[in-house]
Amino acid sequence: MSHPLDIVGARSAQVPLHRPFAHARHAHTRSRSVLLTLRLDGVSGWGEGAPRPYVTGETTDSAVQALRALDPDVLGPLLAVEDFSRAVAVLASLDLPRLLGGPRPMPAAAAALETALLDALCRRHGQPMSAVLDACPWAEGVLTSTDRPRTVSEVVDLSRTPAEQLEALPPAIRGRLAHVKLKALDSPEETAERALQVRGLLGSAVRLSVDVNGGWDPGTAERGARLLRERAGADWIEEPTAPRHWAALRRIQDGGMPVMLDESAMDTTDVEWAAATAAASLVNIRISKCGGLLPALRMAVRARELGLRVQLGVQVGEIGPLWSVGRTLAARLADVVAVECGRQDEWFPTPLTDPPYTVDRERHSAPPPPGPGHGLRPAEALAAHVSDSRPEPQGVR
Structure with missing residues (x-):
C-alpha cells in the first residue's frame, strides 16, 4: 500500500547537564530523550519524547523500540496530507499512546511521533505549530x-x-x-x-x-x-x-x-x-x-x-x-x-x-x-x- 509516511530513524539522546537538577527522588545529571525523524509526503519532521519509568513505565530503550516497530502502513493512509485541517483532526482522534504500546500506553513515544508528524505537516503547508491549535475548533x-x-x-x-x-x-x-x-x-x-x-x-x-x-x-x-x-x-x-x-x-x-x-x-x-x-x-x-x-x-x-x-x-x-x-x-x-x-x-x-x-x-x-x-x-x-x-x-x- 502506498502512503506518504516514512519513519527515518528513532534514537536516544543523553546529554550531560552542566549543572545537576535534584529533587527528593532523583538527581539528574543528564537529559534522557528519544528523538524521531520521519518524512511525511517528502517533508522532514523531527520529534521528541522524554520517557520517565516511574511516570509512564517507559524507558528510552522501550520508547525507541516501539517507534522502530511502528508499521507506517497502519498510520500513513489515515493522513490526508494535502488537507491540513483534516490531517490535524485525524491525529486528534487517534490514540497514539495505545497504537504504540497496546494495553500499556506509551505517551512519551507517542509524543515523539506526534511532534514529528505535526512538524512535517506544518512545514509542508508553511505553517507554524500554532496553526495546529487553530485547526481544533x-x-x-x-x-x-x-x-x-x-x-x-x-x-x-x-x-x-x-x-x-x-x-x-x-x-x-x-x-x-x-x-x-x-x-x-x-x-x-x-x-x-x-x-x-x-x-x-x-x-x-x-x-x-x-x-x-x-x-x-x-x-x-x-x-x-x-x-x-x-x-x-x-x-x-x-x-x-x-x-x-x-x-x-x-x-x-x-x-x-x-x-x-x-x-x-x-x-x-x-x-x-x-x-x-x-x-x-x-x-x-x-x-x-x-x-x-x-x-x-x-x-x-x-x-x-x-x-x-x-x-x-x-x-x-x-x-x-x-x-x-x-x-x-x-x-x-x-x-x-x-x-x-x-x-x-x-x-x-x-x-x-x-x-x-x-x-x-x-x-x-x-x-x-x-x-x-x-x-x-x-x-x-x-x-x-x-x-x-x-x-x-x-x-x-
Whole structure:
C-alpha cells in the first residue's frame, strides 16, 4: 500500500547537564530523550519524547523500540496530507499512546511521533505549530486568538538552597518573579523551612507552590500540607503522595490546601477521576507525559470543563521539539496558573538546536516559537550525544 509516511530513524539522546537538577527522588545529571525523524509526503519532521519509568513505565530503550516497530502502513493512509485541517483532526482522534504500546500506553513515544508528524505537516503547508491549535475548533474555549509571550516560573530544586538561587538574582529581576516552585525534601518540616526562606526573600505577593514528586506517604503528605499552609502560606502542593491516592488527596484538599496533580494526571480519565473525587484543584500538563500536543490540549479542555485550573510543565532537560511545542501551547492557553520553561540555557551551554533555546531571564519571559512547524532542527553539537538506545536506571524523571 502506498502512503506518504516514512519513519527515518528513532534514537536516544543523553546529554550531560552542566549543572545537576535534584529533587527528593532523583538527581539528574543528564537529559534522557528519544528523538524521531520521519518524512511525511517528502517533508522532514523531527520529534521528541522524554520517557520517565516511574511516570509512564517507559524507558528510552522501550520508547525507541516501539517507534522502530511502528508499521507506517497502519498510520500513513489515515493522513490526508494535502488537507491540513483534516490531517490535524485525524491525529486528534487517534490514540497514539495505545497504537504504540497496546494495553500499556506509551505517551512519551507517542509524543515523539506526534511532534514529528505535526512538524512535517506544518512545514509542508508553511505553517507554524500554532496553526495546529487553530485547526481544533473543539478547543476554542481554552485558547486565545493570538500568540503571546508568557511569564515563566522559577523552579528551586535541591541542588541549591533557596537563598543561593534567589539571592543570585539582581533585586530588579527577583522583583519580577510571579511564581516559585519549590522542590520538597523528605522531611515536611525542613521543606516548610525552605518555603519560609522563599517567603522571606520574596514576600507574600509571589505565588509559591511545593512539588513533592509523589515522595511522601499519605500521613506525611497531610502533615506537610498543613505545615506549608500554616507556616509559609503555600498556594498549592503538587503531587504530595503516591499517584492516584484519591482518598489522601481529598483529605489534603479538605484540610484547606489545594492539590495539583502531575504523575496522577496522564489523560482525561485521570482528570475526570480527580474531579469526581474532589481530589484536586489543579493539573500540571506536560507534552511528553500526556502523549503530545493534541492530548495535552484535550486535557486542558476537560480540566476547564470540570473546574480545574492548569499549569503547563516541562520534563527536565527537554532537548528541542518538546520545549518548543510546549511554548506553542503556553502562548495560546487563555488561563494558566503557571508556565515552566526549563533551564536549558544553564544545562546546555552549547546549543543543541538551531535556532538555540531562548528565554528572557531578566523578565522571566519565554517567547513563542515562530515556526515553520516547531521551528527547530538538531544542532551539530547534539550529534555526539545521540546513539542507539540502551537500558537505563529506573526511577528517573
